[in-house]
Amino acid sequence: MSGTLLIKNGHIIDPANGIDTVADLWINDGRIAGIGSFEGEQPDQLVDATGKVVCPGLIDMHVHLREPGQEWKEDIESGSRAAVAGGVTSMCCMPNTGPHIDHAGIALQIVARARQVNLCNVHPIGAVTKNLDGKELTEMRELSRAGCVAFSDDGLPIWHAGVMRKALEYSASFGFMVIQHAEEKALTKGGAVNEGWISTQLGVEGMPAAGEDSMIARDIMLTKLADARYHVAHISTAGAVELVRQARKQGLKVTTEAAPHHFALTEDEVLGYNSDAKMSPPLRTEADRLAVVEGLRDGTIEVIATDHAPHHEDDKRCGLSCAAFGIVGLETMLPVSLELVRDGVLSMSDMIAKMTCNPARLLGLDSGTLSTGADADVTIFDADATWMLDRNKLVSKGKNTPWHGKQMTGRVTHTIKAGRVVFSDGVVHE
Numbered sequence: 001m002s003g004t005l006l007i008k009n010g011h012i013i014d015p016a017n018g019i020d021t022v023a024d025l026w027i028n029d030g031r032i033a034g035i036g037s038f039e040g041e042q043p044d045q046l047v048d049a050t051g052k053v054v055c056p057g058l059i060d061m062h063v064h065l066r067e068p069g070q071e072w073k074e075d076i077e078s079g080s081r082a083a084v085a086g087g088v089t090s091m092c093c094m095p096n097t098g099p100h101i102d103h104a105g106i107a108l109q110i111v112a113r114a115r116q117v118n119l120c121n122v123h124p125i126g127a128v129t130k131n132l133d134g135k136e137l138t139e140m141r142e143l144s145r146a147g148c149v150a151f152s153d154d155g156l157p158i159w160h161a162g163v164m165r166k167a168l169e170y171s172a173s174f175g176f177m178v179i180q181h182a183e184e185k186a187l188t189k190g191g192a193v194n195e196g197w198i199s200t201q202l203g204v205e206g207m208p209a210a211g212e213d214s215m216i217a218r219d220i221m222l223t224k225l226a227d228a229r230y231h232v233a234h235i236s237t238a239g240a241v242e243l244v245r246q247a248r249k250q251g252l253k254v255t256t257e258a259a260p261h262h263f264a265l266t267e268d269e270v271l272g273y274n275s276d277a278k279m280s281p282p283l284r285t286e287a288d289r290l291a292v293v294e295g296l297r298d299g300t301i302e303v304i305a306t307d308h309a310p311h312h313e314d315d316k317r318c319g320l321s322c323a324a325f326g327i328v329g330l331e332t333m334l335p336v337s338l339e340l341v342r343d344g345v346l347s348m349s350d351m352i353a354k355m356t357c358n359p360a361r362l363l364g365l366d367s368g369t370l371s372t373g374a375d376a377d378v379t380i381f382d383a384d385a386t387w388m389l390d391r392n393k394l395v396s397k398g399k400n401t402p403w404h405g406k407q408m409t410g411r412v413t414h415t416i417k418a419g420r421v422v423f424s425d426g427v428v429h430e
Contacts, residue, residue, distance in 0.1 A: 003028075003029070003044035003045065003419075004026065004027065004028050004033070004041070004042075004043045004044045004045070005026075005027040005028075005043060005044065005045045005046075005047065005376070005416070005419055005421075006024060006025075006026055006027075006041075006043035006045070006046050006047070007024065007025040007026075007027070007047045007049050007054055007378065007380065007416075008024050008046060008047065008048050008049060008050070009022065009023075009024065009048065009049060009050045010022070010023075010024075010025065010049025010050070010052050010053065010054035010380060011049075011051075011052065011053045011054065012025055012035060012054045012055070012370065013053055013054070013055045013348055013349050013352050014055065014056060014369060014370040014371075015349045015350070015352055015353035015356065015357050016056070016353075016356070016357035016360075016368060016369035016370075016371065017369060017370065017371060019035065019370065020348075020349055021035075023035050023036055024036060024037060025049075025054055025370065025378070026041070026043070027376040027378070027416070027419045028419075029419065030375065030376055030418040030419035030420070031373055031374065031375060031376050031419065032370050032371060032372050032373060032374045032375075032376050033372065034372050035370070045421075047380065047414055047421070047424075049380050049414075051382070052380050052381060052382050052383075052413060053348065053352075053380065053381050053382075053383055054378060054379075054380050055352045055356065055370075055378070055379050055380075055381075056352075056356040056357070056367070056368050056369055056370055056377060056378065056379070057087070057088070057089025057090060057356070057367065057368075057377030057378055057379050057415065057416070057417065058086070058087045058088045058089065058090075058333070058334070058355045058356060058379050059088070059089070059090045059091070059355060059356055059359045059360055059365065059367060059368055060083065060088045060090075060091040060092070060305055060306050060308065060329075060330060060333065060355070060359075061091070061092045061150075061257065061303060061305045061359040061362070061363060062092065062094065062154075062179075062233060062234065062257060062259070062305035062306060062307045062308070063079065063083075063091045063092060063093050063094065063305075063306065063307075063308040063330065064093065064094050064096065064155075064307070064308060064309045064310070064326070065079040065091075065093040065097075065110075065122070066079075066097065066310065067079075067097065067110070067113070068097050068098065068099060068106065068109065068110075069097045069098025069099065070097070070098060072312055072397070073310050073311055073312050073315075073397060073398060074310040074396060074397045074398055075397070076093075076110065076113045076114055076117055076122060077117045077119075078395070078396060078397045079091070079093075079120075079122075079308075079310075079330070079396065080114065080117050080119040080120040080122065081119060081395045081396075081428045082308075082328070082330040082331055082394070082395040082396035083119070083120040083330050084119050084120055084415040084417065084422045084423040084428060085330070085331050085395040085412065085415070085423055085428060086330040086331040086332070086333055086334060086412060087333075087334050087379035087381060087412040087415050087423075088120060088330055088333070088379075088415075089120055089121060089367070089377035089378075089379065089415060089416075089417050090120065090121035090122075090123065090360075090365060090367050090368075090377065091120060091121070091122060091123070091308075091330075092122075092123045092124070092125050092149060092150070092363065093110065093122055093123070093124055093125060094125050094152060094154045094155070095124070095125055095126060095127040095132065095152065095153070095154070096132060096153075096154060096155055096156070100127050100131060100132050101124050101125065101126055101127055101143070101148070102126070102127035102129070102130050102131060102132070102138045102143075103138070103139070103142075103143070104139070104142045104143055104145070104146035105146075106124075107124045107126060107143055107146035107147050107148050108146045108147065110122060110124045110147075111123075111124065111146070111147040119417060119422050119428070119430070120417065120422075121365075121367065121377075121417075123147065123148075123149045123363070123365065124143075124146075124147055124148045124149070125148060125149065125150050125151065125152050125154070125179065126138060126140060126143035126144070126146075126148030126150070126151045126152075127143075127151065127152070127153055128140075128151045128152060128153045128158055128167050128178060129153055129158065129163060129167075132153045132156050134153065134156065134157075134158055134159045134160050134163055135160065135163065136163075137163070137166060137167055137170065138151075140170060140171060140174070140176060141174060144174065144176065149363045149364060149365065150176065150177040150178070150179055150231070150362075150363055151167070151171060151176055151177070151178050151179065152178065152179035152180065152181065152233065153181065154179060154180075154181040154233055155181050155280060155325070156181060157180065157181050157182060157183045157184070157185065157215055158178075158180060159184075159185060161218060161222065164178075164180075164218075164219060164222055165222050165225065165226060168222055168223060168225075168226035168228035168230065169226045169228065171228055171229065172226050172227055172228035172229070175229065176229065177229040177230070177231050177255075177362060177363070178228065178229065178230055178231065179231045179232075179233050180215070180216075180219055180230065180231070180232055180233060181233050181234075181280075182212045182215040182216045182219070182232055182233070182235075182240065182281075183207075183211055183212060183215060183280070183281065184210075184211045184212075184214050184215045185211075187207075187208055187210060187211035187214070188207040188208070188211040190205040191204075191205045191206050191207030191208075191211075191282070192204045192205055192206075192207075192278060192282075192320055192321045192323075193206055193207065193267060193270050193278065193282045193283070193320070194206060194207060194208075194209070194267045194282040194283060194284050194285065195207055195208040195209075196267065196285065198267045198268065198270060198271065201271075202270065202271070202273065202320065204320055204321050205321070207280070207281065207282050209236075209237040209238075209239055209240075209284065209288065210239075212235075212236060212237050212239075212240050212281055213237055213239035213240050213243060216232055216240050216243050216244070217243055219232075220243060220244075220247045220252065220254060223247070223252055223253065223254060224250075224252055227253075228253065229253045229255075230252075230253065230254050230255075231254075231255045231256060231257070231362065232244060232254070232255070232256035232257070233256075233257060233305075233307070234257065234258070234259045234262065234281060234305070234307045235256045235257065235258055235262070235292065235295070235301060236258075236259075236262045236281040236282070236283075236284050236288060236292065237281075237284055237288050237291070238287055238288050238290075238291030238292075240256075241256075241291045241292060241294070241295040241300060241301070242291070244256045244295070244300055244301075245295065245298075245300040248300065255302055255303070255362055256295075256300070256301050256302070256303070257301065257302070257303035257304065257305040257359075258292050258295065258296060258301045258303070258304060258305075259304075259305060259306055259307045259329065260304065260306065260329060260332065260333055260336035260337055261277075261279065261283065261307075261327060261329070261336075261402070262281075262283065262284070262288075262289065262292050263289060263292045263293050263296060263340070264289075264336050264339060265277065265283050265289070265402060266283055266284065266285060266286050266288075266289050267282065267283045267284060267285060268283075269283055269402050270282075270283065270320065273319070273320040274320075274402065275316045275317070275318075275319070275320050275323035275400075276316060276327060276400050276401060276402045276404065277327070277402040278316075278320060278323050278324075278325055278326075279307070279309065279325050279326050279327055280325040280326070293340070293345055296340065296345060296346060296354070297345045297346065301354075302354060302358045302362070303354050303355075303358050303359045303362065304333065304337055304351070304354040304355050305359070306329030306330055306332075306333050307326070307327075307329060308328055308329040308330045308396075308398075309324075309325065309326025309327060309328065309329075309398070309400075310326075310328050310396050310397055310398020310400065311324045311326060311398055311400050312397075312398075313399065313400075316400050326400065327400050327401050327402060328394065328396045328398040328399070328400055328401050329401075330396060331394055331395060331396065332389065332401065332403055332408065333355070334355075334381060334410055334411075334412060335408040335409055335410035335411065336403075336408075337351055337354075337355070338351070338383055338409060338410040339409075341383070342409070348383070356368040356369070357369060375418050376416060376418055376419040377416065377417055377418065378414075378415075378416040379412060379414070379415055379416075380412070380413050380414040380415075380416075381410060381411060381412045381413060382410070382411055382413055383409075383410050384409065384410070385409070385410065385411040385413075386407055386408065386409050387407070387408050387411055388405070388406070388407055388408070389401065389403045389404060389405065389406055389407075389408050390404070390405070391404040395428060413425070
């Protein structure tokens with residue numbers, strides 16, 4: 001977009017540059033022009049951000065867009081619309097599509113489609129193994145050249161230790177990051193919820209915390225052997241958080257992310273056979289939730305990511321045991337995460353860093369900052385605005401959320417992509 005945009009009198013928070021001040025933000029020809037007053041300059045467009053937070057556009061590094069193959073659940077266009085409605089200007093889509101993102105042609109197709117939609121940056125995550133079967137490595141270098149920014153078999157674990165070792169060793173030679181859906185299927189197969197009193201009470205198979213912990217423990221040993229970059233997706237147990245904490249203390253290149261549902265909700269949400277609270281890994285105990293919160297507080301967990309997993313209503317309204325895993329999260333990430341600020345767990349700057357410059361650094365993205373000359377991807381939100389979440393008003397095709405009917409605090413007012421206002425006043429602007 002050509003022209004000048006002035007975001008006036010906002011509380012600018014840019015963790016990448018240590019900025020936390022009330023000031024004006026100037027955008028010119030799609031790039032950040034600077035912070036402060038420009039004598040005599042008259043903007044072509046003005047956004048009054050008085051009383052609101054102005055920060056880099058949010059980055060969600062764990063999203064399922066379902067395209068290609070399951071477009072009735074979500075597609076790149078609807079996912080991009082949901083993203084900007086939630087203040088997200090860059091997102092990374094997981095490879096469990098149909099066909100999978102296990103060869104360059106699919107990655108190129110996704111990148112091209114996202115550019116055509118032109119609402120949000122979409123970066124593919126390439127598959128680690130062909131057909132996500134955990135047996136034969138993909139051509140990671142070719143996938144990287146096609147736009148893939150990391151590699152994962154999410155939502156399946158890389159179950160074979162020998163294959164995982166080879167993946168880590170190969171990725172280490174190029175600096176790629178391997179993202180693991182940490183689940184030992186021999187322990188979790190058939191499970192629908194966390195194993196414990198709740199699963200017993202409901203009479204459904206459970207997924208023990210040991211299924212996550214044991215896989216991470218194995219992978220940390222392999223990461224040390226390969227001197228590789230290893231990232232745990234959607235961490236959910238106290239044991240897993242401690243394993244990552246100790247690995248980082250040893251200087252290993254181990255990182256992790258937490259999804260808002262794992263630091264805000266517990267397994268109690270599935271009582272009454274609530275399939276909208278069914279996800280993998282499952283919601284855990286209060287002790288696990290508090291451990292995830294502490295991991296966010298002390299920096300063990302560097303990133304907040306949604307694991308946005310939209311499903312058709314039919315996939316969720318079929319009984320708890322057979323319902324699909326996953327919830328939508330793009331439009332709820334910010335208000336749920338703001339609870340960490342209100343509870344004194346994180347400063348506003350720390351929370352924003354976990355959704356901007358931290359994932360950008362891990363993935364090598366040229367975003368997540370308001371530095372002069374950077375692409376003008378900006379999110380503006382009212383941290384105190386309250387609203388009731390109605391699943392039927394979500395922009396995503398997926399309506400599967402455990403927050404339906406609950407009051408949320410914090411709302412995005414504007415999302416700006418490359419200097420263009422793509423969301424404002426509750427409306428997505430094509």
